[in-house]
Amino acid sequence: MTRDYSAFLSRKMKDDGSERGSSPLEALGWHPYFAQQISVDELAETPPVRIVEVHRNTLHVIGDGFDETIPPLQETTVGDWVLLDRDHPRSSRVLERKSLLKRRAPGTDRHVQLIAANIDTVFVVSSCNQDFNIARLERYVALAFEADITPVIVLTKADLVSGIQSYVDAARAISELVSVVSLDARGDEPAEKLADWCKPSKTVAFLGSSGVGKSTLTNALAGSKSIETQPIREDDAKGRHTTTRRQLHFMPGGYLVLDTPGMRELQLADAAAGIDDVFADLHDLSTQCRFNNCRHMAEPGCAVLRAIERGDVEEARLGRWRKLKAEEAFNSASLAERRTKDKAFGKMVRQIKKAKDHKGMGR
Helix, strand or coil, X not given: CCCCCCCCCCCCECCCCCXXXXXXXXXCCCCHHHHCCCCHHHHHHCCEEEEEEECCCCEEEXXXXXXXXXXXXXXXXXXXXXXXXXXXXXXXXXXXXXXXXXXXXXXXXXXXXXXXXXXXXXXXXXXXXXXXXXXXXXXXXXXXXXXXXEEEEEEECHHHCCCHHHHHHHHHCCCCCCEEEECXXXXXXXXXXXXXXXXXXXXXXXXXXXXXCHHHHHHXXXXXXXXXXXXXXXXXXXXXXXXCCCEEEECCCCCEEEECXXXXXXXXXXXXXXXXXXXXXXXXXXXCCCCCCXXXXXXXXXXXXXXXXXXXXXXXXXHHHXXXXXXXXXXXXXXXXXXXXXXXXXXXXXXXXXXXXHHHHCC
16 A cells, blocks of 8 residues: 655654754655655665666666665656665666656657757757747647646856847747746856756756857756866857756755756657747637637638738747647657557567467467
């Protein structure tokens, strides 16, 4: 029987009534959501650990009294909580996730790439230079919305431009549900301006292109220069890959930060709801169209096109919405087809093995 052990693993009170500091598990981002998935027997036999780093052939996990590397587990990613079976690590159970960031893997191979699990806030980072791209920001925000993660747009290099407000206004126009913060990634500004989301026991992640300041922001929050950074190219403001793997970093404030490599390609899949949340105005208008299957191209009675004629919606925004929805639908269908084929192939293999076993028994 699974019981709620959140009280057992939560903060305790001192004899004088004051609150103790976070437990080792809470410092790693432990939450009642995970505690409710554990039975008393599992808690004693397979202690919870969190994946803080993924290597090619190992996982780095940390728990209460644990700091080890274990063999890789199927379908896991940085941020996952695992009930560690020390005798048989590959049999360790992965706890149900509170959130999951994923994308269609780059290239032509049709599969999902897991980015990170159990993130509370995603800081979508963009520089105030040629890197600034509304369509890319919309993709990242849709990714966060789909995962039920709070997105915050962080505009870096604000100290290097005179017209910062134009960047802020453009970012705010993406969604009224998303906060926008402009700052200098160096010094004290990141800790001051991101404090509302960087609370004890929380896990935050920086996502964005190479060279936008993700590693610089992590260093600023840590109060150190432990993570290597590199300058951008002057001719096109493109960054060089500094971070090469996804890793959780412990911050002095009692929270964790995930620094990620820059993503040259962010293909969305299984993210229809997230896209609708980003383009909530267009989604709501589409429900008023005369036809349920309206493509918002030239159909009569299209509420979206009427809004564009009135000047209520920018035509460019409609174009980005249509493009993103079409891409997501294609990717989702491709992945579903791949899953079906994989399932059929697995069934065939099992049938062949079963037939061989039956034939062997008949000899």
